[in-house]
Amino acid sequence: MNRVILAVAGGRKTQSIVEDCRSCPEGRRILVLGYTTASQHELLTRIRAAGVHGHQVEVMGWFAFLLQHLVRPYLPLLYEGRRLTGLNFEGDPGRYATGIERFLDTDDRAYMLHLAKLAHDVAAASNGAAIDRLEHIYDEIYIDEVQDLGGWDLEIIQLLLKTKLRITMVGDMRQALLSTNIKDPKNKPYRKEKIFNWFQLMEQRKLLSIEQAPTTYRSSQPIATLSDSIFDPSLGYAPTISASTETHEHAGLFTVREADAIEYAQRHEALCLRHSRAVAKHLDLPFMTFGVAKGRTVDHVLIYPTAKALQFLTGGARLEGQAACALYVGVTRAKHSVAFITDQQLLNTTAWTRAPILPKAPGPS
Incomplete structure (x- = not known):
């Protein structure tokens, strides 16, 4: 049975693929698809480290899959005499382009913007x-x-779900910060974190089963509970359970005054996160954006919250869409502590204060 495994941050999603590949029967032919170059590299590295050899498992990018297995072999059946030469990453044929001009440039390279639709039409x-x-x-x-796919990509997946192939997808809708094509109007109601509704639709059609894996092996329970609170319970996400057994002398949820932020970051070697480069430019901290930090694991995280995030953290309205996903990604990078840079007191947090400077012990007389 086809399935989609919806695991929380730190839920060993990628590792579950590696373990499946390692335990597969001899001669089983497996294709593993990743969206980003980083995810493909991570998959390939882990699969090789697990002792799985290339003749059993092949790792490929999503766009390469569409090009190599759908578009290139059968393009002439849709557009006679045309042969694919490559991929045009940044080109745009224009809003009103039709026919082959909508899909291929003058060098017969496929526009990435419409690649999934072209692949569907060729198939x-x-x-x-x-x-x-x-x-x-x-x-x-x-x-x-899989949460990074959308638009016509979902039509491709639906084609795959109807084949003899066994399809397994893993992801976390709450980390839906990227997208294969944000301009693609197809399946608009199922963009980003709303892809969960599409999975439910596919389950109703008996094309797959949904498995929720709510255990995190990364974050402590207070961090996991905070991450759950970012999203409305009506969305149907299972509560996160921490299976982390690590302890640390600095653990929990904190607020840090702006005046103390640099010292806090240095003392705890915290990963400093913000929504974008336009935020917190007045602080001399090695900030990273939430999107760039995705996939990382650290002991401590220090976040400069946006105005909306701060409103939520003080008991206001829940965040929605990208704002919620961004904060979720930031919070769940941490194993032991999450701190927010603010002079306000937030719910369920402890105000961090500088440790007193102890006098030096007198030297030998």
């Missing part, structure tokens, strides 16, 4: 040949970070 033009070819090459396909 349809092949009258089942594209899917039959995939079924003869692979037995299983894994898709990592």
Whole structure:
């Protein structure tokens, strides 16, 4: 049965793919797809470290998959005489382009902007040949970070779900900060974190089963509980349970005054996070944005909250959409402590104060 595994941050999503690959029967042919270059590198590194050899498992990017297995072999069936030469990453054919001009530039490179739609159309033009070819090459396909897919990508996934292939997808909608194509109007109601509704629709059609994996092996329970509170319970996410057994002398949720932020960051070697470069420019801290920090694990995190995040943290309205996902990603990077730079007192936090400077012990007389 096809399945989508929705795991929380720190839930060993990628590791679950690696373990499945390692335990697969001899001769089983597996394709593992990742969206970002970083995720592909991480998958390949871990799979090799687990002793799984390349003849069993192949790691590929999502765009490379669409090009290599759907568009390139069967493009002439849709557009006679045309051969794919590559991918145009940044080009835009224009809003009113139609026909082949909408999908290929003058050098016959596919526009990334419309690649998924082109792949879908080519697969349809092949009258089942594209899917039959995939079924003869692979037995299983894994898709990592599935929350980053949207638009016509979901139509491609639906095609795959109807094949003989066993499809397994892993992801966390609450970390939906990236997107294969944010301009793609297809499946607009299911963009980013709302992809959960699309999974539910596919489950209703008996094309997959949804498995929630709410255990985090990274963050302590106070951090996990805070991360849960960012989202409305009506969204249906299972409460996060911490299985972390690590302890630390500096653990919990804190507020740090702006005047103390630099000292705090240095003392606890905290990862400093903010929403964008436009935020907290007056503080001389090695900030990283939430999106860039995605995938990292550290002991301590120091966050400069946006005005909306601060309102939520003081008991105001919950965050929604990208604002909620960004704060979730920031909070869940930490294993032991999360601190917010603010002079206000926040709910369920402890105000951090500088430790007193003790006098030096007298030297030998």
